[in-house]
Amino acid sequence: MTEAGTSGGPPGTNGVMNGAANGAAHDAVNGAPDATTNGAENRAGSGPRRRFRFPLWIWATYAGILLIVSAVVASSFWMEAGRTGAAGPFWPFALNEASSIVIIFALTPLVFAWAGRLDPRRIGWPRMLAGHLAGLAAFGAVHIGGMTLLRVLLYPLFGGAYAIGRDRLLATLIYEGRKDALAYAGMVLGAWLLAAALRKPAIVAVPAAATAAAAPGGRIEIRDGARRIFVDPAEILWIEAAGNYVELHLPGKSLLQRQTLAAAARELAARGFVRIHRSRLVNRRHVRASETNDSGDFTVTLSDGRRIAGGRRWRGALDGQA
Known part of the structure; x- marks a missing residue:
């Protein structure tokens, strides 16, 4: 990425x-x-x-x-x-x-x-x-x-x-x-x-209108073999580790990028992405609610209604970005 x-x-x-x-x-x-x-x-x-x-x-x-x-x-x-x-x-x-x-x-x-x-x-x-x-x-x-x-x-x-x-x-x-x-x-x-x-990386074409609307220099590049796909980080809801890849979840589709979750977290920290679990990052701008259970673990609700589990160890990271 x-x-x-x-x-x-x-x-x-x-x-x-x-x-x-x-x-x-x-x-x-x-x-x-x-x-x-x-x-x-x-x-x-x-x-x-x-x-x-x-x-x-x-x-x-x-x-x-x-x-x-x-x-x-x-x-x-x-x-x-x-x-x-x-x-x-x-x-x-x-x-x-x-x-x-x-x-x-x-x-x-x-x-x-x-x-x-x-x-x-x-x-x-x-x-x-x-x-x-x-x-x-x-x-x-x-x-x-x-x-x-x-x-x-x-x-x-x-x-x-x-x-x-x-x-x-x-x-x-x-x-x-x-x-x-x-x-x-x-x-x-x-x-x-x-x-x-x-499992193979999904081949998804990003409409030209979408890339044109993105802020100059604000897109990230997803490599799929010889193919390059440009995505606005603001569209990404959450990211999870998938073996030697990370899976980027967008509304209606997902993309695979050969990269560690730690590297993705470093690159996207300035874009509002925070780690909520050892295998998951969320885009802070898409978080609509957060609910903590008795054990201290929590669940975040995203803008599309998805509910993603988080660990109590990472609760402070999410709160610190609020």
Whole structure:
């Protein structure tokens, strides 16, 4: 950011996540990842809610990986059974693994939706960890229950019968629970890593009239590869850290700039930007209200109705600029 003219098996879940997943399963399969926020969507003390959205080729690749892993595991168990003298048909091994990955794949969008609600920048780390423990319990229950139901229903089609004896129930829960914990953690981590890897700076053309209206020398330059976009800092509502980038939020759009938040704070301090959180700056001229909660943290309401969370450590910076 420079001055213009001077030298950015897998998972499942149940009722705990259903509220998070309403409408989000569709969002997760379409478009690119983003984070949006507005007055209706955010409560006091909250920031933007993350929504993980991935293109269809990601989902096709994911399904292919699950199928390959399922085939390898089923064939390995089948061959091992043959070596131990318990040889039998291949279909029970294949059906066991297939039932597991079907449930996992079906519940993946729900896990992504739940992970998006548990953004630690919005709700804090303690609530995030508690939410993921609940999500893991829900995931394990639905995964184990769902694949067991599929096996009970499908085994008779092949002339068999599936049942778990009471003496094996605890062992089965422990065995599947360990795998489910790794799968759930891998899904959540994978969602964040994929979102970061696929994120690209937005290409937004600034109307000529807008740049002409800006004060001479008062615009900032956003670099998008070989493209340069000039923005009047007065239009920027707030800025947040996004990995190796900062994301500039303007009315109706956002831009990415490869820069640290600390550097952006130094450059824009004279323009009325103040830090309200370790990962957020706000444009003081767009702050319409500020509300402090019992813990000392606070929420600012911006000119477009957005509510952005701030930390008590930075409260003085906002008050000092009033």
